[in-house]
Amino acid sequence: DTGVSQNPRHKITKRGQNVTFRCDPISEHNRLYWYRQTLGQGPEFLTYFQNEAQLEKSRLLSDRFSAERPKGSFSTLEIQRTEQGDSAMYLCASSLGDPQNIQYFGAGTRLSVL
Amino acid sequence: QKEVEQDPGPLSVPEGAIVSLNCTYSNSAFQYFMWYRQYSRKGPELLMYTYSSGNKEDGRFTAQVDKSSKYISLFIRDSQPSDSATYLCALQTDSWGKLQFGAGTQVVVTP
Numbered sequence: 001d002t003g004v005s006q007n008p009r010h011k012i013t014k015r016g017q018n019v020t021f022r023c024d025p026i027s028e029h030n031r032l033y034w035y036r037q038t039l040g041q042g043p044e045f046l047t048y049f050q051n052e053a054q055l056e057k058s059r060l061l062s063d064r065f066s067a068e069r070p071k072g073s074f075s076t077l078e079i080q081r082t083e084q085g086d087s088a089m090y091l092c093a094s095s096l097g098d099p100q101n102i103q104y105f106g107a108g109t110r111l112s113v114l
Numbered sequence: 115q116k117e118v119e120q121d122p123g124p125l126s127v128p129e130g131a132i133v134s135l136n137c138t139y140s141n142s143a144f145q146y147f148m149w150y151r152q153y154s155r156k157g158p159e160l161l162m163y164t165y166s167s168g169n170k171e172d173g174r175f176t177a178q179v180d181k182s183s184k185y186i187s188l189f190i191r192d193s194q195p196s197d198s199a200t201y202l203c204a205l206q207t208d209s210w211g212k213l214q215f216g217a218g219t220q221v222v223v224t225p
Contacts, residue, residue, distance in 0.1 A: 033213075035213075040217065042120070042218050043213070044215070093157075097210065100163060101209045103160075104160070105159070106157050107155075108156075
C-alpha cells in the first residue's frame with residue numbers, strides 16, 4: 001500500500017500527558033498537511049509543509065502543538081500537556097504540488113484524552 | 115457564519131434513487147471545489163475535483179458549481195448501499211493551499 005500512512009491509529013492518554021503522532025506521506029509528495037476533525041464536523045486545517053518548511057499555521061495550533069518535517073519526508077505532530085478538548089481525529093494529507101494539488105488523506109489518528 | 119455551509123443530514127434514500135447534496139459558501143475567493151467521501155473511522159477520499167462553473171461527470175457522480183450563486187452540488191445516480199458514507203465538500207482559494215471543509219452530510223442508502 002503506497003498511500004498516506006498514519007501511526008498510531010488510536011491513542012488513549014491521560015490529561016496532561018504529551019503525545020506524538022507520525023505521518024508518512026505518499027512517496028515524492030512534497031506537500032504535507034495536518035487537519036483535525038471532531039465528531040460531526042469536517043476536517044479543520046492545522047498546518048502545512050512544503051518539503052521541510054512549515055509554511056502556514058492555523059490559529060487552532062496553540063503553543064502546545066508543534067509539527068515537524070525534518071527531512072521533507074515523514075512528519076510528526078506533538079501535543080504537549082493534553083487537554084480533554086484535544087480529543088479528535090488527527091488527519092494527515094499529502095500532495096504532489098502539481099497544478100491540481102490533489103490532497104490524499106491517511107486514515108487518521110484518533111486521540112482520546114481521559 | 116461559517117465560510118462553508120453544508121446540511122449534516124442524515125439523508126436516507128432507497129437503493130437506486132438519486133442522492134442530491136449541496137454546499138453554499140460566502141467567500142468569493144474560493145476557486146477550487148472538491149467532494150470527498152468519508153466512511154466511518156476512515157480518512158476522506160477524493161471523489162470529484164473542479165475549478166470552473168458548470169457540470170462535471172464521472173460515472174455515477176456529477177458535480178455542479180455555480181460561482182455566481184456560491185453554490186455547489188453533488189449528485190449520485192443509481193445509489194447503492196455501498197454509497198452510505200459522509201460526503202464532505204471542500205473548497206480552496208488557491209490550488210496549493212489548505213482545504214476549507216463543510217461539516218459533511220451523512221448519507222444512508224437502504225436496500
